[in-house]
Amino acid sequence: MEKIVAWMSAVGFAFAGSVALAQQKPEDIIKYRQSALFLMGQHFGPLAAMAQGKIPYDKESAARNAAVVEYMSKLPWESFPSGTEQGNNTKAKREIWSNKDDFKAKADKMQAEVGKLAQVARGSDFDALKAQVGEAGKACKACHDEYRNK
């Protein structure tokens, strides 16, 4: 436990999410971030589909999905400590740990865009929603392009 807490400090993130990490095994830490990111993606999917006209715009659905996306966007960032570069079929690239400042900047950017998305989704302006889905998607992609293996 102490070892993992030391890893947490080494990463130097502001751990907004939780304190689950202190008891976790590296495998579970990897699974934790995968789970949070997967849930985020699953809830972003319907928003992207609405923005692309693949499913009808539904205000209530958009608002609920965006709220979950925003919630999930806060969870994964404590779960990239040193010592979790490998295991559980992680797609995380080594550059996450060699380029921490940029990784954190991209994570912060994504959280900011997703926060705006949740705000816009509570309204009824579909064009604004479409635009913000685009911004949020770009912020997701920027990190995936750089830091996630295929």
Next chain:
Amino acid sequence: MEKIVAWMSAVGFAFAGSVALAQQKPEDIIKYRQSALFLMGQHFGPLAAMAQGKIPYDKESAARNAAVVEYMSKLPWESFPSGTEQGNNTKAKREIWSNKDDFKAKADKMQAEVGKLAQVARGSDFDALKAQVGEAGKACKACHDEYRNK
């Protein structure tokens, strides 16, 4: 998509969580519930450890973890539609689908206990927290005993 929506209706749950499901493949639906339940467990862990005296009681950590547990407790229940009995190494027992009312009752009970847990954890009464961790744990276990394979 229409097929999955039909499954949703067939299950007859009140889908409090989200509308992610409409676009999901069965494999992803299974992964969805696994992810939400895994995150819930990871955040319940520190609360159980505090209750058992394995880690020191920390009010802020308890409150944050319990809040995430409560949030996660609302997500999985839309992701047990018919058609997701198999796949992705699911531990779900068939009885979930043959005994839907009892499964739903146990899920509701868990959510109620976990809601109380989040409330208690915002306070400073460690004995009350311990007691409610016990109640929440029992509610989790009741469902696992009946509906989850080892």
